[in-house]
Amino acid sequence: FTGDSYRLNQAIKREARAHMDEKMPYKEIMTYEGEAYLLYILGDRGKLLGYAVNLSQYFVLRENMQLVISDGEGNILVNQGDMLLEEEAIAQKLRSNTERAGLMYMISRKDLEGENLRILLVHKDEKLAFWNQMEFWLLFILIPLTAFAVLWNVYRFVKRIIYQPIDHFVHRLTEMKKGELPENFGEAGKENQLEEIRLINEKLDELITEMGKLEQERYEKEKEANAALLQYYQLQVRPHFFLNCLNIVASLLNENDVDTVKTMIYAVSRHFRYVFQDSDSLVTLAEEIEEVKAYCNIYIIRNAMPILLQIQLDEEDESYQVPILCIQTFVENSIKHAVSKNRVLSISIMADRIEDEEQRYVRIRISDNGEGYQPQRLEELNRPVTQFQYHSRQVGVDNIKYRIYLLYGERARLYFYNSPTGGAVTEILLPREENEHTDNR
Template identity: 35%
Template sequence: MMHILKSGAVYFGVWIKADKLMVPFKTIDFGTNGGALFATQNGLPMTNIDLVNQNQVQLNAGMENYYLSGNHHNFLVVGEPSAKGNFNLVALVPDEKILEKLPYLQKIVEFIAFACLISLPLGLYLLRRTIMLPLNRLMVAMKRIRSGHLETRIDTFPTSDEFILVNETFNNMMSQIQELRINVYEEQLSKQKEELQRLQLQINPHFFMNSLNIVYNLAKVKNFELIKEMSLSLMQYFRYMFRSNLSFVKLKEELEHTKNYFRIQELRFPGSLTCEIHAPEFLIDTYVPPLVIQTFVENTVKHAVTLDEPIHISMNIDVIELEGFPCINIVIQDTGKGFPQEVLSILQRNESLVTEQGEHVGIWNVQRRLRLLYAHAVQISFSNGSPCGAVIEITLPIHSKM
């Protein structure tokens, strides 16, 4: 290679063998069949001519991009134009040199794949343990609570600090909700008990005044035997009325109270009132709410009994099955004129009857008490019998023990 420089009228020139310039490239490992060389811009080799000719490597494809050449395209040709001369520096790298490190790369890839295969189950296990299981326990607890099991709590188990905090907060919240619900429930029970006592203690002032008037009239005619009987009946009547601490009594006690009430009314309406009660022996120890039967009988006496025509009241008590459960069925029927159509419509719509003074009548009192005691498990129906008379049917769940 020659390079000439002009300085004024003087020319300076230098030449050097191209092989000398290739000495630094001999330190680069191009493989057994590879090497570096100089080539003209037309693609003619200036050094390593035998390497180019033997392998038929084309050097005129341009040095802008890498390309494959040779007999079997088994050389990677990499070149760079010289900035000082009209030649290119070209490197011929055989494919076996490029691929000689491939087994190591394959081993690295295999190792990475194996590591991923091992770490994937471990990652899934950690994901399940730290996230999925705590979430599943939380969801199971919430489903049980939605089903009404407010005592449900999430057990303590090893997990992340975040889920430990969530579980503790959840348990504390449910404890407070359960305690609040118990307090509200107890308060409601207390209010219901107070209302039951108040309803049971409601005494008809007209009945009380009429009873005193009967005693007074008997005293005027000096009928002391009837006065004693009337006084005893009134004493037993009010003793039963004031048993306000009881929500249930035995059926035989309720029937005895009803008979006692009948006796008082017979003294008030002599010859105008008769009564008949049919109750099987096995039911007399069944528990029923107090003042239920007597209240309906009292309502019948109040609205059906007149001095013009005798009234007969019959009560039939038996056991029926309602929705697969045994219930006590009480049917009260009289021979009076029956319910007025307007009143019957109100009763059949489960609406309350109110007196002219704005007070609820005894039927509403009983309905309210039964709703408090049985919720929707009680049934009360009102109708007019054939050919006459009012019919009241009460169906209550059986309580054999209290």
């Protein structure tokens, strides 16, 4: 409490004396200077013991905000701030356990641990009503008009370049085949006919050249689309992961743990720089391993659980280029599914060179000491991914598989299996020639 502690104590004492004769323990919501307090009192033989919790400090109440405190049955105990929603509407939201309060409202919710209380903050924002924004209607009108204009120009271009020459050519060939020639055709007419055929052939050559250009442009567009898709996969992040990291930093600052805060900030910033770096799609093995270490440090600080990370990488392979996040994704997968309170999580990363069917590979193996893959999951993982597919969960593994397919085609291989001694194993085989002659970093 940042106000006058003496006056607050006096108010609590008055409230306690007023309820000394009531059944103990006594609990109620007390309002003091515009703030709500949870008052809990134990009493025996004239002696009182209890505490007061400032419930208004859970949220900062500003303009266009409404603070509501209710019990577990949905009964409203405190209603402060601007009256944005009626009590009946709020009660309905509490019963339905929803966080949506209409197109112009947002609701933040907090359950008070150890007490059967729920705190809600209703926030009104006119910007959420998109239909009231001029930009929405401007886009709503301009997009169809622009699309119509583009389609109309495309239609005119195709008709002028393709349909008209072909139609004229077919028409003239039909006339020649039927022998429909003018009466005064003669030798001059035959020469004119030959000249017309020559002109038609020239037009056809121009048409074929133009079609070749269009095909080349289509290929370039597909190439750009694949590059954009690669970038989308590369830059995909999980916002809640970073929010959790920031919350941990804030908690450590409150505990004055400066050294741990520094380590956490360095690891998170290293992870940010790596994910959002200016790169086409490839990084060195050494850079990918450093990213894995930074990610593991974040997890260790965030969850206070150790990770035994074993890395076997020859110095000559450190400069080998691999798709970004191709190792970190599977390490993250092991942390998510193999961690257990009964054992220390151990993750092993090994890279070496092998030859298989006259093809030289760099093999990367990621393994852990968890329970291993489920049979159904193994079947899904070993199924090739050759086209973009959206999945609401486990999107990272499919992202890596599809990016590797776009980069190397069918020359690269991925194997997923369980180790005989326990734990999940992932093997990535990348063709060495692809990296030995690649400079696009």
